[in-house]
Amino acid sequence: MTRPRATAVHAPPVPTGTGADQVPRRRRRPLGVYLLLVPATIAMAVGLGYPLARQFVISFQEYGLAQQFGRPAQWVGLRNYTKLLSDPYVWGVIGRSIAFCLVNAVVTMAIGMALAVLMAKVGRAARITLQVGMLLAWGTPVLATMTVWQWLFDTQHGVINWLLAEPFGMTDMRYHSWLIQPLSFYFVATVIVVWMSVPFVVFTVFAGLLQVPEETMEAAELDGAGGWQRFWLITVPMVKPVLFVVGLLQVIWDLRVFTQISVLQRAGAPTRETHLLGTYIYSLAKEFSMAGAMATIMLVMTLALTGFYIHRMLREEEL
Template identity: 35%
Template structure:
């Protein structure tokens, strides 16, 4: 026996499902909106980077070869073997890593302390101090470096004048000399890297301070107030509440600082007065000097640039992966 179901004549009609083609078109809209940005990134970043990678695989030692007819003399991985087996490259890599680590630590510590100070100040005083701090960050790298180079000038610099103003006995007892006129502050590697670190930290910490301040403004005040009621001091509150909540912010700032400090070029080039001071070389200026100083070696210079990019990608990948793991936990 079969049964049949009847639909009441006044039952509302079921709406027809949307067309499959319309749903497919809607799914492509975000990619179409991102397409102009991807084209710009490819034209301004990926294409030049690809050209550098290609040049690192060829033996190019003159402008005539670079601008001449193809094919270029293919070298394969010979440039990479030459660079990685060069003892001077290992010295430059050591200088770069130590300099970057020291600058990242100092920049993060000073920027965090200034951010905490701005958070505790009143609105007017915080605006005034924050504006003064941002002047250093807003100053172009070239302008700021020239100013610092004048400050450490061996004849008319402010630092030379201050040391000459010390009593001769005190200066001789502390530093072993009483006359500082003509002293080359940028000649010894230790003093050079100390001044370069001062310049980089001075120019970089305002960004860290403002970023930390923005993160502190987003924290719930109830947690800090509860910790204060429970008797936790500023140090305990920072490490138990503030730092865990702002860990993603600190992670991004560490990544950015690492990238910036590994790529330092303008400040070192200006302070050193060019590419003659090889004991103070780092990867960026080493790549530039190899590619453009006579005799030019464009293939080796491109190889050093690729190695530097690979190091930065590895460092960034490690930080991003650690942040993602923390977010999952």
């Protein structure tokens, strides 16, 4: 009996070279991908970059109506900024604008989240009714909406005054002027701004709620978690990225609100006591350099608020 021959077993080849040599090289994107971005980049540079650069340059000059007719603009450096930032009234406008922005953003987010949760819980008929109502409120032109709200808060024939005076017995509110006092003026402005902003929050948060897995909610319910616990510990963390983005947009929009405040001021409100940043910049329209400086200050504030918000958002994502 012959002995079988042993079969040679070949060991796998040992890689040579360092680990850096074995890392696969990252594929480079073809140049055509970046060329596709050129048209959009040019459009943004022309549409946004040039006006911002022009505004920034004008803010360091003495530029008024005379310069519009050919007189050379005089370079004044930081004089416009110094004049604005040394004025206590300007700081009052800035403070009112920030307070108005934060209050409106918080109220809008709270009401929008509540309606989004309600829309996710009700039946199909009620949900469609809510969606149609939100779309009507969102799609109505701003000036048309302002006209309706002015009628509601009218001093002589307003429905709000009648409801407060008759059913609720507040006879002092029968001919109350909502726009004369700054506090009540901002209350009316807040109601209008929130009314027009809530639909966007509702639809966006509702879309986020639809992405929450039903299996996770059912498992939490089986484990004994109540409704509030499921909402705060499961739903909110899952839709937090959506809430951060929507909240950021609300802060930006509410800080630069203009139309609602301007229309209410023209309806009889004291202009100087009710200015926010947008309307105050508009009041400086004859002094282009001062308006440019104030607009630049507003831009810096917006970037600071959004930068802080984005920093918080990134920190939350890292945790």
